[in-house]
Amino acid sequence: MQTLSLNGLTPAELGAWRGLLRVHAQLVRELDRELQEEHGLPLHAYEVLLVLERSPGARLRMSELADAVLLSQSGLTRLVDRLARDGLVERSRCADDRRGLLAHLTAAGRARLAQARPTHLRGVRERFLAHLDETTLRELAAVWERVLPGAASE
Template sequence: MTTRWLTPEEQRAWRAYIAATHLLEDTLDRQLQQDAGMPHLYYSILATLSEAPERRLRMTELAEALKITRSRLTYAVTRLEKDGLVRRESCRWDRRGSVAVLSDAGTAEVERAAPGHVETVRASLFDHLDEEQVGQLEAICTTIVRSLQGEDASTPAGDDLPWRRRSSPCS
């Protein structure tokens, strides 16, 4: 098989993408640590639960929404439980599964942290793009996500993604 090396244009785009994503994640993490005392991942868990019906999601669904492994999610939720921001409940349909539930304290915390987080996202990303570029960014990222999730037949992915493995309806 012949290696399909990146063209100079692709190499520049790839390096710019890597630099931008790393710098943006570092910026978001730093702001949330400073303002809310938590990493971006923990805020993302709280925010995702705050938008879910009844502020609850199956752990597998939460891992899939956040694109992280179930073991990483379990560790993070355990930490958030210790702080009283989240609690886990047994799944009513399957004793092996569990559901993450945002507590009232967790709701208050995400509401307190959200304005600073949104301002950082806006200042770091959207304030530098025009309306057309925002649409292009969405289209590009959506294409990449679909490809990596196996929705694009040309990309071998899908069931081997760690957040896609489902052993029970509530896990």
């Protein structure tokens, strides 16, 4: 029988949950700092450019982009405003729905993403992947799929 902690979670549950939150928060802080220092590009901006690059025609509806990068509509709008000012993305109206807006990756956005990609990948590998062997990586991906189907494949 498992012993409950004061907050209703077992020690194993609490360790798994708090560990996930702490690791995520620390990694995001470090990756964001590194991208800012080396490329003047926040992590969320990098993610927006990456999602756009992988989208058909390097464009996506703003609502779909917000969902893909886990930002609110208003948060994404502010971020895309900054990226547009920097010439990294452009916005346009959807041809099939004049109320909808598209974000489109520019050539400058592709170039900035290409410059930042090695920094980001190095950070992910050094801070996270290097601590796990191939079997553990597959197991962890399977766990994410059980918790949130599709999470490990996005």
